[in-house]
Amino acid sequence: MAAAPLDRAAASVRLPAPARTGSGRVFYLDAREGDDDAPGTSPGAAWRTLERANAARLRPGDTVLLRRGGRWKGTLRLRADGTRARPLTAGAYGHGPRPTVTGRRGDCVVVSGSHWRVRGLRASDCGWSGFRVQGRHNDLADVYADRNVAGVWVTPRGRHNSVRDSRIVGNDRMSVNDGRPDNDSGAFGVLLNGDDNRVIGNLIAGSYAPSRDYVADGAAVEIYGGDRNVIAHNIARDNETFTELGHRRGDTATGNLFAGNVVTSGRRRGSFLVTRGPGHQVGPVLGTVVVNNSVYLPARRTIGVACSDGCSRRILVMRNNVIKVGGVAAYEDGRGIDDAGGVYAGRIGRFRLGHRSVRRDPRFVGPLDLRVRAGSPAIGGGVRLGPAWYGGLGLAYDLTGRAIPRFGHPDAGAYQHR
Template sequence: MRKFAVVPLALLLLSVGSIAHAAPAAATYYVDAAAGNDAANGITAGTAWRSLAKVNTVALHPGDTISFKRGGSWNGTLTLSASGTEEAPIVVGAYGTGNLPKIGGPVTNCVHVTGSHLAIGDLRASGCDWAGFELAGDDIVLDTVQADANVVGVSIVDGSDSNTIRWSTIKDNTKMSKLTPKEVNPDDDSGAFGVLVHGNDNVISRNVISGQYAFSYDYGFDGAAVEIFNGNRNLIEYNTTSDNESFTELGRNGTGKTADGNVFAYNSVTSTKAQGAFLVTRGARSNIGPVRGTVAVNNSVSIPNGDGWSCDAGCGAGILKLRSNVIKVGKKVGYEDAFDSGDPAESADEDRSVYAGSVYQFALGPNSVKADPLFTSSTDLRLKAGSPAIGRGENAGFPYDLAGKPLAGITRFDAGAYQF
């Protein structure tokens, strides 16, 4: 799948290392959980530090690197409060061979980033009581990290903007932050997030996100691959997701808060779980709406036991736009308020898609069809020959499909995440 022209973390480290040699203030520090010594100088693998406590006290400068030894494990929080620059980010990565260095609980956050302009890669954050990685700064890149066994794999807090999470594995974050019986509170269960976005202008791209699925008194099960709350203009693209309770849910609350202009493109969404959904959003009649301007284009969805999309409590063309999606589900394919009200103004802006399922509570666009999309399988959503999705899409302006096939120069676009 990795056919995109992106810079691997190793080259990024080399590039920053070159900057570091040119800038006298820059340095590389090593951390070894087994053989390190906090009394050492930390500037070679042979004189590595040992503890997170030592790393957290170091005054880092633009261009500096912190490198954790592979195979090592640390309990506690890695706190990154210093900032790099666009030209010389602070780099956090790994050295040696073996498993990713693991930073884990029991603590609130495994890795807590309040600085800006950092490049963090080749780390595992596991078993923390809230987030594997919590981002509270701007212009942070997470590349080839793993986050598992937390409430949320990656949390992007309110005010944390223009970050990138890419090429990472986010899985089995199945803890709940709220889990109360219905007789105590019938609508407050929350948790099991892959990526939880409260910030603006973030890019979540080319990740594998799976297994965010946890018991809920209120909803049966809960969890989301990517949940956006009070976050605007975020781009969720080219992700492969499986066995999450939902792919995405959007909402807003608080005076002046919005969750507008978010785009979901060229994602693969599959699940074999007992329940699931692709996309849930809402209008102004919801106590956590309206969510305006959500766009979902060229996504492929197969959820045999679940639902497709829902746009309620004041749906309309300004709330949700759907184009060139391929959605095959076992239950409700889609819902818009116009189905109950009869008012066409409460319809989503939907067209050029292929749908298969048992219940349709929306009006299909003029170029959409109800038909078997002919996926290769329920988990491999490439199209077979003769699929009604072939040639049904439109140019959404993206350079590749999910398999990395260039889209420049073609004249007949397919619906779904894969160009046949």
Template structure:
């Protein structure tokens, strides 16, 4: 497991104000206002703001600079960010004023395209874009407090994108397909986050409505999809009404290894859904090796649901599960081959096809409600978890539950500790 860099650890801290960022970096702050701006102005104060993305694209941004978008504005994309900051002096995008986040849209291109590295991006909404709301192709970038909706992918991390952080953002109804034709088993789309790169962190986000009609599958979509991405950490996210929480795959000759899912809360009122789908070596997009799912809480009450599926040659090298609480109206879990490595879980479903670990149990987990997955007194999940070393949940920095409580003593199963 790789250690977190200083830059990534810093990126997990709360965002700072425009003034504080500018002062700390000693760079120039530029302002953009789609309503009251003027591209002939200096752009260095709210009263002399620029008007267009074209003017911003022509600026030679340097490490330590900040770009502030006025709230309530609207722009036709793309916004292409080609420059690079440094770990000590990132380039920052933020907002000023009041009202809704500045909105970037456009059917002809992805909306916010980050090819540079060491950007800190907040205060933007990307909506109804050609493919992705935010596309991260560089390294060590941070998206925080952004919004993305009605795209094929709310956030896309490309194969060249690595060590990026996507946190504390709202990704809603990214519900369009890029491929949607009959036959071929190839429909693709409706992603909250699509990870094609390595060593990225997806944490603290609310992801809802990632599903769309599919000619091949009826409906399809995922809150967080991983394809050809290694060592990504997906932790402490809230997932509501998505087709599945995560699905993993890799092209033959490529890998999607060592991805970790920890302390996520997954609920849905939809008629079908799943928590985790992964594949063994016999599948066309397998094998997906070394996936770890720990301390997740899942409630999918509809009949056409499954907790987790490890198929086409499942084995402990494909999937390990610890301390999850999974209640579904369909199949609690499914494995073939030698099966997954599972323990410390609480499961409820109409059926199941997997071997329970020594501390696991089939029982009603006693959630507070259909959407509040905290545990009631007397829940079999209380104190049921097995003790884990930090590598299980992505490193010591990630050893906190969905509400920020640290693990201690005999842990509870699920995303909430009591």
């Protein structure tokens, strides 16, 4: 998916410069008119290079701002530690397009410290990842990542971070694409290797690249070795798959939650979710919960959900999802998926519909608008669930912000019709 149109839209966004927090200092970078010998404490006395910013000894409450319209080659390293009460901030100031960090020699923005708020930055065409998050309690919001192997990479050390309200588009490069069988990898929107992270409210599009092993590869959100991550209320378009889960031998990828996401694609092939049991080399992936998602993949070489190599209720639980595909709506082996309240349209492989689940057309409004029309079987077709199913009361709402009913039968899918 071409990133340029979305980038132009993102460039028009202008956020106010972060305010000073207590006695926190503010430092400025200007790629064109800055001077590394300047104090960096005002727009008129800004630093010039990332190296100078990286060398600054930041304290809790400090802020680093990059001038809009500026472009830097290299790595912005956010190494200092803030606190919950006095976080550190990296953001943008001035007018014009987002400040951009680029360059193939390394990852562009590396967050190794804790309690950072990263706002309004773009990481494009980087060595591997646009934003690498390996600290804890960091919040990335309104960032833009494109033309990378991974738009955002949360490493195994990265825990309790959030990636939200951002555009992660056109990350369509492979890191491994060689002649060895079954080892190709790349084109990740968000790659989660860490635990207890949240990916919420993002547009993730165009994670799709040619692959020698698989014809095409890529994922909007790939989880490999991460536990208890929450992926909610994202819009995913034209990715090869929405999510694929696995882990190395001796590791785990347990208890991950996918709630209220909208997944569409106009590509000739693709899938929503791929997970594995104990018979696979990257399994078993235990305790994945998939709730109130809406999926439309019209091409014939598509699959909604695949749970293989020893699928069971310990592997995958699904509630109140609406999945319409031109290929196979769902596949299970072994003892099968724990399913209820779903609406499925497409060829049914080996899959037993659960309680209140039906095989009918959900009657989406359009190929990109996955609200449902009057008379849809999704309306009132779900099973009642408590807030914990969605990741807590703060996430128990649909994609428009409407609360999901806690009594009676809610609608299936990412939108509540009533």
